[in-house]
Amino acid sequence: xxxxxxxxxxxxxxxxxxxxxxxxxxxxxxxxxxxxxxxxxxxxxxxxxxxxxxxxxxxxxxxxxxxxxxxxxxxxxxxxxxxxxxxxxxxxxxxxxxxxxxxxxxxxxxxxxxxxxxxxxxxxxxxxxxxxxxxxxxxxxxxxxxxxxxxxxxxxxxxxxxxxxxxxxxxxxxxxxxxxxxxxxxxxxxxxxxxxxxxxxxxxxxxxxxxxxxxxxxxxxxxxxxxxxxxxxxxxxxxxxxxxxxxx
Ligand SMILES: Nc1ncnc2c1ncn2[C@@H]1O[C@H](COP(=O)(O)OP(=O)(O)OP(=O)(O)O)[C@@H](O)[C@H]1O
Ligand SMILES: [Mg+2]
Numbered sequence: 001x002x003x004x005x006x007x008x009x010x011x012x013x014x015x016x017x018x019x020x021x022x023x024x025x026x027x028x029x030x031x032x033x034x035x036x037x038x039x040x041x042x043x044x045x046x047x048x049x050x051x052x053x054x055x056x057x058x059x060x061x062x063x064x065x066x067x068x069x070x071x072x073x074x075x076x077x078x079x080x081x082x083x084x085x086x087x088x089x090x091x092x093x094x095x096x097x098x099x100x101x102x103x104x105x106x107x108x109x110x111x112x113x114x115x116x117x118x119x120x121x122x123x124x125x126x127x128x129x130x131x132x133x134x135x136x137x138x139x140x141x142x143x144x145x146x147x148x149x150x151x152x153x154x155x156x157x158x159x160x161x162x163x164x165x166x167x168x169x170x171x172x173x174x175x176x177x178x179x180x181x182x183x184x185x186x187x188x189x190x191x192x193x194x195x196x197x198x199x200x201x202x203x204x205x206x207x208x209x210x211x212x213x214x215x216x217x218x219x220x221x222x223x224x225x226x227x228x229x230x231x232x233x234x235x236x237x238x239x240x241x242x243x244x245x246x247x248x
Contacts, residue, residue: 018198025198026215027215043067054070074157075154084140091127092120131151131154132181136148166199167200168200208231
């Protein structure tokens with residue numbers, strides 16, 4: 001697919017196929033078009049050219065909430081949280097989009113409704129536990145350290161049982177200790193929930209250790225695709241990215 005912003009071709013002939021359960025990475029210099037690709041996949045933008053298929057269904061041009069309900073979860077480069085809600089409420093809110101009891105049930109408190117409420121509660125706590133932040137369930141998100149806010153966002157992304165999870169720089173702004181914890185969480189989520197993960201990262205350690213296949217993007221084009229080892233030794237990648245930026 002391709003995408004133009006006015007005269008700028010931000011994404012040029014981009015192609016990607018992710019199989020169930022895979023962990024893939026996307027790297028490249030600032031402004032290369034990485035986040036734009038996520039915004040195209042998740043329905044925030046409609047590609048100028050091309051198609052997006054999820055589980056055999058065409059999702060090109062669908063609204064973001066529809067795409068999300070079809071099994072695509074994501075987190076944002078700049079956290080997008082409801083600043084005054086509690087941690088637990090965040091995850092529950094996301095889960096509500098899955099409930100089926102409808103308005104009548106919501107008014108009259110049918111047994112089905114109560115059962116579903118209970119399930120949502122339990123599921124939300126289980127996700128917070130997986131993220132290691134269940135003890136913060138009743139805290140207002142705005143009061144939490146940055147690393148914990150990233151975990152809340154990830155729990156929210158998982159609340160709708162996605163088949164694929166898109167993470168836009170999940171360790172940005174984290175200290176080395178938080179980074180190690182986040183990597184462990186990503187591994188755990190992958191193993192326990194068996195979903196596919198597509199990851200944008202500037203921290204090389206994270207991509208190289210987690211991803212099976214990595215794409216490198218430069219000026220909207222994929223200039224290399226391969227295993228971590230292939231990418232690290234690819235002269236084009238070194239020239240366009242690895243040799244250029246100070247990375248840890
Ligand atoms: N909504 C928009 N309108 C116009 N131009 C945009 C828009 N969003 C992104 N761009 C431009 O498209 C290009 C790609 O931006 P994008 O945010 O996808 O890069 P990125 O690879 O995610 O960079 P970073 O590593 O800094 O997050 C940049 O030149 C950016 O200025
Ligand atoms: Mg970006």
